[in-house]
Amino acid sequence: DAKTTQPPSMDCAEGRAANLPCNHSTISGNEYVYWYRQIHSQGPQYIIHGLKNNETNEMASLIITEDRKSSTLILPHATLRDTAVYYCIVRQTDSWGKLQFGAGTQVVVTP
Amino acid sequence: DSGVTQTPKHLITATGQRVTLRCSPRSGDLSVYWYQQSLDQGLQFLIQYYNGEERAKGNILERFSAQQFPDLHSELNLSSLELGDSALYFCASSVQGGGEEKLFFGSGTQLSVL
Numbered sequence: 001d002a003k004t005t006q007p008p009s010m011d012c013a014e015g016r017a018a019n020l021p022c023n024h025s026t027i028s029g030n031e032y033v034y035w036y037r038q039i040h041s042q043g044p045q046y047i048i049h050g051l052k053n054n055e056t057n058e059m060a061s062l063i064i065t066e067d068r069k070s071s072t073l074i075l076p077h078a079t080l081r082d083t084a085v086y087y088c089i090v091r092q093t094d095s096w097g098k099l100q101f102g103a104g105t106q107v108v109v110t111p
Numbered sequence: 112d113s114g115v116t117q118t119p120k121h122l123i124t125a126t127g128q129r130v131t132l133r134c135s136p137r138s139g140d141l142s143v144y145w146y147q148q149s150l151d152q153g154l155q156f157l158i159q160y161y162n163g164e165e166r167a168k169g170n171i172l173e174r175f176s177a178q179q180f181p182d183l184h185s186e187l188n189l190s191s192l193e194l195g196d197s198a199l200y201f202c203a204s205s206v207q208g209g210g211e212e213k214l215f216f217g218s219g220t221q222l223s224v225l
Binding site: 041 | 113115144146153154155156199201203211213214215216217218219
């Protein structure tokens with residue numbers, strides 16, 4: 001699976017949009033981009049995933065560049081409960097297991 | 112609530128001992144994954160089972176073993192425990208275990224080896 005690069009930390013003001021970047025320049029055509037988050041020692045929580053097109057659900061939006069080498073997770077209206085470590089993961093469509101977590105981005109939402 | 116149940120929540124034991132961690136997947140999920148999270152290593156994939164069979168293996172030590180039972184619950188056995196085995200152990204489940212699937216994680220078992 002391709003490796004991802006994320007900034008180690010970022011701050012966001014409550015109520016504002018949080019834009020979390022992820023670089024996956026070695027991604028191949030059969031690899032999905034997944035985002036999970038982990039709120040202080042709780043189990044990781046699935047947020048969203050995509051292959052080529054932009055995706056949106058009740059939690060977030062995922063914007064994937066046309067060349068698929070990078071993506072951005074958007075939390076439209078950050079709340080204090082969104083403070084967490086956010087993981088960007090690339091996974092092959094035919095991959096079994098091995099969801100590989102990197103260091104992620106520590107997001108702190110401030111009042 | 113993810114629907115994945117892990118027991119116990121906390122476990123304190125001594126070096127050299129053996130412990131068993133238990134995981135009940137979400138109803139209908141056939142695949143179970145085990146992860147270890149320590150401060151210096153982050154979230155590490157250990158092993159995956161699908162419908163009772165081992166499907167994928169990660170950085171699992173030989174002192175560790177796992178199995179998935181016919182009722183689909185899984186157990187992770189850790190033996191000859193060392194101080195460095197102290198970590199959060201997470202179990203996750205998914206419907207099949209491949210491709211475009213979401214993993215649902217339990218709340219973890221905090222293991223402290225003294």
